[in-house]
Amino acid sequence: MYTWPPSAAVPRGHVSKNERFSVSWLDFVMEQWILVSILAVLVVAFLVLESRKGGTTISHHEATRLLNAGQAVLVDLRDSKEFKAGHIVDAVNIPYASLNSKVDDLEKHKSKQIIVVDKMGQHAGSAGKILRDKGFQVVRMQGGMMEWTQQNLPVVKA
Numbered sequence: 001m002y003t004w005p006p007s008a009a010v011p012r013g014h015v016s017k018n019e020r021f022s023v024s025w026l027d028f029v030m031e032q033w034i035l036v037s038i039l040a041v042l043v044v045a046f047l048v049l050e051s052r053k054g055g056t057t058i059s060h061h062e063a064t065r066l067l068n069a070g071q072a073v074l075v076d077l078r079d080s081k082e083f084k085a086g087h088i089v090d091a092v093n094i095p096y097a098s099l100n101s102k103v104d105d106l107e108k109h110k111s112k113q114i115i116v117v118d119k120m121g122q123h124a125g126s127a128g129k130i131l132r133d134k135g136f137q138v139v140r141m142q143g144g145m146m147e148w149t150q151q152n153l154p155v156v157k158a
Helices: 017-031 033-053 060-068 080-085 096-109 124-133 144-150
Strands: 072-076 113-117 137-141
Touching: 017 033, 060 072, 060 113, 072 096, 096 124, 113 124, 113 144, 124 137, 137 144
Parallel strands: 072 113, 113 137
Antiparallel strands: none
């Protein structure tokens, strides 16, 4: 097997670039453990604060209970193509991209709790913040529609 550069050209005791990088990275972490620890704490604090901005999450069981009792309205944030492929019964489809312009469509539901759901929960937090700023009571369904379908819960196809 032939390798380039030839091994004869590499002096003894020579450390390759990849080895040098991994050693220096490890040395940096060991020497600057206080800075690395502060960075880790800041990242965790950021993630916790961002998740709280999105509002309270509820399970699909709690969402079902609220919907069946007539205490909530489900807003599906997926685009219309995904919505038609399968959605929860009586869900209102307002795609996330057009939420700001269609918030007025939800005014008649202001007395009820709004449950926001999307594919996997990626937009539900920011949509919840938008709706909360407009005076709605908002919760997010944990896991989104992926969790709903994985639990083999019923969907309507239109």
